Amino acid sequence: MNAREQAEKTAEAFAASFLDDVYGYDLFLGSQIERILSEEVHLVYKNIEDGAFFGAAVTHQSGDKFVVLNTHHPLRTRYFTAAHELWHLSEASQMQKENFDHERAADRFAACLMLPKPLVKSLWKRFKSKWNEEQAVLTIADLSAAPYKTVERRIIEVGESIKVSHPEEKWQQLREHYALPESPLDLAIHTTQFHAYEKQVLLHVENGLNPLTASNKLASFAPNVSEKLRQQGITNE
Secondary structure (H helix, E strand, C coil): CCHHHHHHHHHHHHHHHHHHHCCCCCCCCCCHHHHHHHCCCEEEEECCCCCCCCEEEEECCCCCEEEEEECCCCHHHHHHHHHHHHHHCCHHHHCCCCCCCHHHHHHHHHHHHHCCHHHHHHHHHHHHHHCCHHHHHHHHHHHHCCCHHHHHHHHHHCCCCCCCCCCHHHHHHHHHHCCCCCCHHHCCCCCCECHHHHHHHHHHHHCCCCHHHHHHHHCCCCHHHHHHHHHHHHHHC
């Protein structure tokens, strides 16, 4: 077994265990993956205009864990990134030896969580008998909130065959061809949020921090809250 195969098998096994323990295989996690991740770490949403940066997991010296999600990307990609980063924070990730391909494992783990094997196999057979393969991929991608290319790969990973393959942009264009409406999942929501930091700043305001100082600190992460603090600070002067 080569390094890639080892990474993929390990990730698939751990993802199966994760779904067994909590969610099962009869539904798609979709956008809930971010809520699941937020139960483990502090989430930071930041619009970073870098197409090559998707996200990162960081552990502070205090032991607190953070995941940054780049909101510059479409929602499908953002959700996949959240699932990808969950691998890097998992016990299974920490248990691996040196030279383990963590990036490959993280991608496989994310695909397994977002596209459970039994559900994908069942829907693929059902939809392919009703429509053509392109329509089936589009439908599964929408139901799962997963990237189109991830659905493509996952169909092969679960042991099914697929003849079509397109870049992500081409899949989006095919929606019009099949008279499908535009999907909000193909759009980016350029939000910037850091709730844990916001909470700490507001706590310091309660303990005497100048609202104007707090407003400046939150300007990038919570503009609405920042403006309220600014107004409060002006009123107090």
